[in-house]
Amino acid sequence: xxxxxxxxxxxxxxxxxxxxxxxxxxxxxxxxxxxxxxxxxxxxxxxxxxxxxxxxxxxxxxxxxxxxxxxxxxxxxxxxxxxxxxxxxxxxxxxxxxxxxxxxxxxxxxxxxxxxxxxxxxxxxxxxxxxxxxxxxxxxxxxxxxxxxxxxxxxxxxxxxxxxxxxxxxxxxxxxxxxxxxxxxxxxxxxxxxxxxxxxxxxxxxxxxxxxxxxxxxxxxxxxxxxxxxxxxxxxxxxxxxxxxxxxxxxxxxxxxxxxxxxxxxxxxxxxxxxxxxxxxxxxxxxxxxxxxxxxxxxxxxxxxxxxxxxxxxxxxxxxxxxxxxxxxxxxxxxxxxxxxxxxxxxxxxxxxxxxxxxxxxxxxxxxxxxxxxxxxxxxxxxxxxxxxxxxxxxxxxxxxxxxxxxxxxxxxxxxxxxxxxxxxxxxxxxxxxxxxxxxxxxxxxxxxxxxxxxxxxxxxxxxxxxxxxxxxxxxxxxxxxxxxxxxxxxxxxxxxxxxxxxxxxxxxxxxxxxxxxxxxxxxxxxxxxxxxxxxxxxxxxxxxxxxxxxxxxx
Numbered sequence: 001x002x003x004x005x006x007x008x009x010x011x012x013x014x015x016x017x018x019x020x021x022x023x024x025x026x027x028x029x030x031x032x033x034x035x036x037x038x039x040x041x042x043x044x045x046x047x048x049x050x051x052x053x054x055x056x057x058x059x060x061x062x063x064x065x066x067x068x069x070x071x072x073x074x075x076x077x078x079x080x081x082x083x084x085x086x087x088x089x090x091x092x093x094x095x096x097x098x099x100x101x102x103x104x105x106x107x108x109x110x111x112x113x114x115x116x117x118x119x120x121x122x123x124x125x126x127x128x129x130x131x132x133x134x135x136x137x138x139x140x141x142x143x144x145x146x147x148x149x150x151x152x153x154x155x156x157x158x159x160x161x162x163x164x165x166x167x168x169x170x171x172x173x174x175x176x177x178x179x180x181x182x183x184x185x186x187x188x189x190x191x192x193x194x195x196x197x198x199x200x201x202x203x204x205x206x207x208x209x210x211x212x213x214x215x216x217x218x219x220x221x222x223x224x225x226x227x228x229x230x231x232x233x234x235x236x237x238x239x240x241x242x243x244x245x246x247x248x249x250x251x252x253x254x255x256x257x258x259x260x261x262x263x264x265x266x267x268x269x270x271x272x273x274x275x276x277x278x279x280x281x282x283x284x285x286x287x288x289x290x291x292x293x294x295x296x297x298x299x300x301x302x303x304x305x306x307x308x309x310x311x312x313x314x315x316x317x318x319x320x321x322x323x324x325x326x327x328x329x330x331x332x333x334x335x336x337x338x339x340x341x342x343x344x345x346x347x348x349x350x351x352x353x354x355x356x357x358x359x360x361x362x363x364x365x366x367x368x369x370x371x372x373x374x375x376x377x378x379x380x381x382x383x384x385x386x387x388x389x390x391x392x393x394x395x396x397x398x399x400x401x402x403x404x405x406x407x408x409x410x411x412x413x414x415x416x417x418x419x420x421x422x423x424x425x426x427x428x429x430x431x432x433x434x435x436x437x438x439x440x441x442x443x444x445x446x447x448x449x450x451x452x453x454x455x456x457x458x459x460x461x462x463x464x465x466x467x468x469x470x471x472x473x474x475x476x477x478x479x480x481x482x483x484x485x486x487x488x489x490x491x492x493x494x495x496x497x498x499x500x501x502x503x504x505x506x507x508x509x510x511x512x513x514x515x516x517x518x519x520x521x522x523x524x525x526x527x528x529x530x531x532x533x534x535x536x537x538x539x540x541x542x543x544x545x546x547x548x549x550x551x552x553x554x555x
Contacts, residue, residue, distance in 0.1 A: 005057045013052060020048035020192050023060060035196065035219070036060045037068030038189055045518060047071075049142070049192040063219035067189070073213055075140070075191040076130075076200050077107065080211050081434055082182040083129035088116065094158060098248075098433040100208070101235045101426070105215045105223050107436075108232070110208035118209050123202040126209075130200060133180070137195030141178040150174040153183055161432040164251030168258075168531055187435040187526070201225075206232065230487045231426070238428035238489050241272045247493055249430050254531045257497060263537040269492050270539050277306070280421065280486045281313035284396070289416045291365060292397050293321075296404035296480070297423035298473045300446040302490035302543040303400045306423050308553040309541060311398050320394045326401025326409070328373045329357040333380025339468075344380075347472035349403045353382075358412035364391050365417060402473075405480035422481045426489040429496070431529060440470065441526065442491060449502040450547040459506035463516040490543050497533040502548055 001012045004022060013022055019039045020027065027036050038061040039046050045067060052058075061068045081097045088095035093114040100108045111118060145153065147166055153176065154162040162185055166174060176183055177190055191197060199222045201212045212225050242248050245265045247256060256265050284290055293310070297303055311321040330336070330346065331353045339345040360370050369390040373382040391397070403409045405420050425446070427437045444466055451457040481487075504527055510520040538544050545551030 002052065002055050004052065004055065006060075015053050016051050018049050018051050018192075019046055019058065022052060022058065023048070026060065034062045034064060035068075037063050037065075037071045037191055037196065043518070045189065047142070047189050047192065049140075063214070064216060066216060069214075069216035069219060071189050071191050072197060072219070073107070074186045074188055075194065075197045076211065076213055077434060078140070078177065078179055078182075078184055078186065078190070079130045079133050079194055079197060079200075080109075080126060080202060081184065082179050083126050083133070084111070085182060086129065087122070087125060088114075096158070096433060099430065099436050100239060101428060101436060102439075103210065103228050103232060103235075104226050106205075106210040106212040106225050108205065108208060108210055108235075118204045118207075120204060123204055123209055126202045127200070130194075130202070133194040134198055135195075137193045138180050139193045140190050142190070143176055143178065144173050145176050147172055147174055150176055150185070154185070157183060159184075159433070161249045161251055164255060165249065165432050165529065168251065168254040168529075170528065184434060185432070187431050187529075206236075228482060230422070230482060230484060234487045234489045235426050235428055237276075238426060238491065238493075241269065242428055242493050244268065244272070245493070247429070249432050250496075250529045251432065253429065253494065253497060254529075257531045257533055262494065262497075262533055266492075266494055266537045266539075269494060270542055273490075273492070273543070274309070276488065277309050278313045278316075280488065281310060281317060283486060284314065284419050285317040285319060287416075287419065290396065290419045291391060291417045292361060292399060292410065292413060293419045293421065294404035294410065295398065295400040295421045295423060296402055296406075296477060297490075298402075298425075298443060298477050299469050300443040300450065300547070301424045302446075302546055303423055304555040305541070305543045305546040305551065305553055306488060306490060307398050307400045308555075309543075310421075312541075314396060314398070318394060319396050320392070321396050321398045322389060323398045323400070324372070326352060326357070326399060326404060328375045328382065329353050329360075330375045330382065332382060336380070347402065347469075347476060349406055349408060349476065352401075352403060352409070354408060354411075358410065361397075361410060362412050364389065364397070365413065367391065402477055405483055406476070407480075407483070419486070420484040421486045421488060422484040423488045423490055424481075425491045427491050428489075429491075429493050437496075437526075439491075441523070442496065445496070445499045445503050445523065445527075446547045448506055449499055452506055453502075453547075453549050458509065459503070459520060460510045460514055460516045463510075463519050492542070492544055494533060495544050496527070497530045498535060498538060498544055498548060500527045500530050500532045501534070503527060 004011050040059040042056040063069050063072050084097045095111050095113045095116045098110050151163050151166050199214050245268050247253050295303055295307055307323050314321045329352050337345045337348050337350045363370050369388050371384050372387045372389055373384055375382050425442045427439045427442050430436050448459045448462045451462045507520040507524050510517050540552040546555045
């Protein structure tokens with residue numbers, strides 16, 4: 001009989017027991033958001049319905065963990081799309097649900113195929129059927145199919161997006177989930193049955209519907225849906241941009257690449273982004289009194305390249321922009337806050353000399369000449385090298401920094417003199433119609449490539465610090481993303497295909513013995529979906545160049 005260790009306690013089990021059976025006592029008693037969703041067995045992630053046949057260490061993964069929360073969301077999505085498919089078929093209609101993007105805790109979805117109105121009655125019926133799946137604890141069955149058989153299966157179900165996706169897979173097999181006769185593919189692990197998924201709501205929204213689910217931070221409750229109009233508008237705009245080049249999924253992108261259409265598609269995407277930047281520049285120009293453009297966004301959102309491209313557009317309106325980084329107003333190292341690990345914390349707003357920053361901006365607004373600082377990271381001090389600035393009538397400051405949207409940063413400056421821009425990599429491309437690409441994955445791949453190119457940092461080091469970066473964003477950036485005059489989405493629909501050849505060697509360099517290995521393996525699996533593209537067709541001013549190099553701006 002194998003012996004397993006659960007939280008340090010030895011337990012003898014019958015060979016072939018599922019992890020769900022082994023952990024049944026913990027699963028029954030754990031409440032308050034710590035429900036077990038998956039496990040690590042000897043360091044490798046496993047689904048609860050997998051069987052254990054040898055000695056090892058079991059570490060539960062709960063819905064408070066990223067992987068556990070993602071499994072909950074995938075399971076809820078499958079419950080919803082199965083229920084929608086049933087309703088449509090009962091009406092004799094061919095209707096597909098496409099998961100578009102996230103809005104806070106909700107997944108925004110649209111319906112495609114035969115005309116079908118999303119009404120409150122329809123979403124109530126979805127919830128009723130999903131609730132029955134949950135109450136009945138309907139089981140999810142996972143089976144591995146030869147790739148050709150999987151393609152035939154999804155062709156029969158009318159899932160052309162999955163047919164196209166698997167056409168470009170090098171793997172000979174694919175894992176398919178069966179939920180009471182409804183077959184689907186999901187990028188990532190699932191819960192063993194629908195009974196684990198008890199909190200959800202579905203309601204009409206805009207042109208589609210929203211599936212609202214618990215957050216990772218509070219998995220034991222359903223948060224009220226909060227509208228984010230600016231975010232929705234930009235994500236919907238990016239979706240329309242993809243439709244202009246007939247790309248909404250990875251399979252579509254791969255098809256365009258293999259047809260030799262990549263150069264034209266890149267040019268169209270870049271032109272659409274440039275038009276959007278021009279629109280923002282025009283907004284700034286039309287608002288008299290704006291002297292400070294504040295740009296903020298999460299890590300690897302392309303703030304620096306965007307600031308340069310916006311400055312070029314501002315010049316086309318007769319303005320004279322000056323780009324400044326808020327980092328140059330860091331306090332000296334002896335006053336820099338320390339994090340819980342004893343390291344200097346440059347992410348908190350207290351790392352900035354807000355008094356001096358506001359004083360300098362106020363004096364510039366008054367028409368005074370102001371000396372400009374430069375922060376010496378090696379010495380840990382601000383220094384002045386003789387550079388100064390005096391704002392003339394056509395001058396405008398373009399200031400980028402993670403705290404730019406925080407009102408404390410510019411509290412001394414009247415609102416009429418400020419224009420706030422939130423920039424992020426809001427991924428609109430989907431793996432397929434039911435598997436969206438998390439925005440954070442795009443930014444992590446960008447950061448891995450850039451950190452290695454500009455700092456010589458390993459992928460392992462970047463992955464190791466990523467959670468800390470994400471936690472800081474939740475506190476310092478995301479709360480202010482709606483307090484803006486404009487939103488810019490920096491994602492390019494083709495960029496994962498470009499990042500692929502830069503990121504893969506770095507990720508393969510992480511050893512199996514290192515704890516970052518499994519995250520690297522997950523990212524490598526994700527990159528397998530893409531047909532690679534070289535950088536030859538990527539323009540020198542592209543935001544993509546900020547990460548892969550070869551750009552025309554000093555970034």
